[in-house]
């Protein structure tokens with residue numbers, strides 16, 4: 001339909017969207033493929049300015065190893081710009097890496113993906129591209145999105161144009177995990193490429209082939225590729241919710257969740273990853289992608305399947321409420337006016353991303369109960385925390401919550417005179433703290449709630465006889 005499938009040599013790549021996917025992914029491609037010229041474009045000027053900042057600490061995204069590679073390739077074969085039309089016009093391949101959040105109003109609200117950013121980008125491609133262009137869905141999209149892209153492109157064929165334009169559409173979902181993005185990109189478990197034309201599939205495969213072994217590149221049809229991304233995230237999230245349900249049974253029965261995780265995880269069919277119980281999954285993808293799957297099931301009237309997957313999200317929300325209720329209950333049923341130190345606000349370690357972080361729900365519940373939060377996170381900026389609270393507490397109408405929290409620059413400041421420490425992100429720095437000293441700064445009686453299994457036996461031994469009450473993921477530790 002759209003393609004003339006000409007096997008031209010790929011030289012110029014454009015990536016639309018300079019976020020957590022577009023930025024690191026294109027940095028790795030630029031690094032591994034010095035023969036390619038890559039332009040990463042975004043409508044967010046602040047973000048592009050940060051990507052171009054001479055101070056690498058100002059990059060908009062924190063990922064271990066990212067700034068080192070950016071330094072090597074930026075302004076050599078990797079360029080960040082806001083000039084979307086110019087980058088499209090010169091591109092042989094365009095990666096669509098824009099955000100595809102859950103719709104928050106209208107039809108499908110709370111479930112369906114909002115494709116307005118993707119649609120806008122496709123219209124721009126239709127207007128500014130020339131010759132043959134391979135369009136790659138890098139964003140996570142609902143199954144059949146390639147059909148939508150085709151329809152938009154076809155509608156532009158009718159408009160007057162002196163330049164001949166043809167397209168191939170490829171699905172190449174990204175499987176990187178934030179916090180280990182560089183490692184994941186450098187050594188992926190697999191690269192998935194779906195399409196209808198083998199030439200276009202091979203051209204994209206040739207890019208990855210410059211550092212990814214052939215046997216790790218999986219080629220499928222378009223719909224398998226689009227669905228596989230949703231299915232992979234649904235399976236991962238389901239594992240987290242499953243282990244969290246088991247941790248609650250442990251708490252009731254005296255079984256130990258770490259022992260159970262180890263016992264079941266050593267079965268190769270189950271695998272030992274994603275079996276740490278904790279405050280539940282976060283990040284911009286898991287919930288959004290499961291809800292997109294639920295929406296798809298509802299669309300095809302597969303209501304039982306929709307319910308099955310939706311429950312994974314329900315359990316996740318429930319687990320976060322359970323943890324905040326447990327904190328309130330242990331602190332004698334009231335936390336009004338009590339200072340609580342929150343350790344970690346990012347949704348996981350080694351990222352500054354707070355989207356859907358479990359820390360948001362748990363903190364919100366504590367604030368609503370009247371607590372005063374003192375938040376320490378080594379990478380998350382105050383603005384980010386403010387944005388999350390402004391939204392979830394509707395601060396514009398509930399001004400009193402503005403002063404319910406403060407970000408601190410040190411753990412000591414966060415802990416001083418607090419009644420409890422709640423560990424919500426598994427930052428390595430938390431594993432190296434002098435807990436004995438920190439416990440001395442707390443108001444007595446005091447508690448530590450370790451939702452991330454940061455504590456080891458040595459820490460517990462050090463804290464013996466300090467009178468501190470410790471709860472580690474489903475277990476009260478006797479002191």
Ligand SMILES: NC(=O)c1ccc[n+]([C@@H]2O[C@H](COP(=O)([O-])OP(=O)(O)OC[C@H]3O[C@@H](n4cnc5c(N)ncnc54)[C@H](O)[C@@H]3O)[C@@H](O)[C@H]2O)c1
Nearest residue numbers: 017018019020021042043044097098099100117139140174
């Ligand atoms: N974050 C992850 O870990 C991850 C992993 C795999 C896949 N994904 C998927 O990748 C996609 C992008 O995710 P992200 O985390 O990078 O999102 P993000 O919000 O960090 O970045 C998206 C960027 O696209 C830009 N953008 C939107 N519309 C644009 C337009 N018309 N022109 C130019 N730029 C535009 C935004 O300004 C933003 O900077 C999503 O579909 C997501 O589900 C994310």
